[in-house]
Amino acid sequence: MELLYAILLGVLTACGVYLVLRARTFPVVVGLTLLSYAVNLFLFAAGRLHTGAPPVIGRAPAYTDPLPQALVLTAIVIGFALTAFALILSLRALGASGHDRVDDRKEKP
């Protein structure tokens, strides 16, 4: 499970970084979203992966660490709000300048 999880994180991060490096706002926003998914999953895995273990110490031989889940919850809320804000902002930038490039270079005809 760890290997699968790690590969998933790697793929998500790679896709996110690729999209962030594009010079148009919409792919950049999608890329940041993918990156934040990868980060959230990574934070979740910081408490180690367990299945069927209670988040209580002493009731079972293994236990799940509940703290990373609380951290992930906070990170998701912040990340979601920021994504929405970035989307609105890129729409405004599109409206203001007529193109969606993040650098100000003119579109090739």
Add this chain to the structure above:
Amino acid sequence: MTHLPILPLLIPLFTGALLAMLPRQALTLGRSVSLAAVLAQIPLAAWLVIRTQAGPLVYALGNWPAPFGIVLVADRLAAILLFTTAVLAAAALVYALRGDDTQGRGFHSLFQFQMLGVNGAFLTGDLFNLFVFFEILLIASYALLLHGRTSERVRAGLHYVLINIAGSSFFLISLGALYAIAGTLNMADLSRRMAALPATDAPLVAAAGSLLTVVFCLKAAAFPLYFWLPRAYSSAAAPVAAVFAVLTKVGLYAILRVNVLIFGPEAGALSGLVFDWLWIAALLTIAAGAIGVLAADSLSRLIAYLVVVSAGTIAAGIALGNREALAATLYYLVHSTWIAGALFLLSGEISRLRGGDTADRLVAGPRLPRPMLLGGLFLAAAVSAAGLPPLSGFFAKLFLLSAAPSGWATLGLYGAVLGGSLPVIVALGRAGSALWWRHDAAQAPAAGCDAVRLAAAAALLIAGVLLVVFAEPLWTSLEAAAAEVMDTQGYIRAVLPAVSGGST
């Protein structure tokens, strides 16, 4: 347990929430509440400075003891920074009350949330909580940057928002890695555990710690991560840009706190993890900022590059890593925050007076009114920013240079700080002569200096003068603050009395 350390958070939090609910018609009420809340921060921060002389105040939120709950730690350093922020914010808000606050919605409530984020970042003793406060101050700053939006602000804001969202992702990655290895995010607890870290985990912690510092360098605008700053700061409204002068300092504070506390002398192989490359990055930041200052075509962009130069100087002082250099760095930090704020406010007023296409571009424009007063204020701010005697900039640089240890470090620091001063003097001199001595006869002279706006800028300059007048007691207090920051064992004892063997 005294509730004093949480007041700098509660006041802006509740005021901000209250102001968000006020109808737009209640402008006077909103303004007075906002001003009262910001002014109340000054005596509060001063009281904190006095109280922390006896040792750090630790406030356990919800009475959950550290490391299980989140703690706020008000030590001398945090209290001094809170005071610096409060004075800067008060001047910026007074300036904004003259009309900048009505150019868009929700200025006052955003301003309060900005204060909440900055104060929280200075006070918190928990890394994840630090992330949350960073996000609060960033979200408020995104919205403030777009305040009174023009298309230039939207473009600059988009860059600023995207790069900071990416930065936040890296912040979370390093937090996750640190938590996975150490099992805690409380800074004192992390510091304690670094001493007993198994050698196999050290490279991973080193990677996480370096990444954390890279993220803070992004917020602090250190080389090569400063490109977002000049555009964002120069396009923001003047009072907003003035408050932004403290945002880079939050990043620098985080670099200092994390690296001294977690990767301090007790951390074994990891001690002083980032200081070598932080030193080089700092010198390059000063160089890049100095070049930018020379190339700037408008006053606000010039000041934005001055912020980059000061970020580099502070980072260099932190990287030197001795007590005296740290005290000098703190002096420089307070000075540069206030003077950059004053310069941004002055540039806003100059830009408003010249108006139209000229605004604050360094070209011939309409004749400015009250040249003695306005020009005198600019001259005082410029002299201070360039580090010429007799104002605070000179003393800040003098303290820093005399604190440099002998050897190559001295050569690098002297070269960068003194070499960086020359372009700053040239650029500020050129800007002053362009603004006051080169007139476009075709344009009607500008009229109507705003006394309140000038007074707000002058107040920050006077605060800078007071730094010189009270240099000696201030220096003693800053040295004590620096010694307290370096004393990691004292910090751990204060935050975790139970585990470190004190009374429970």
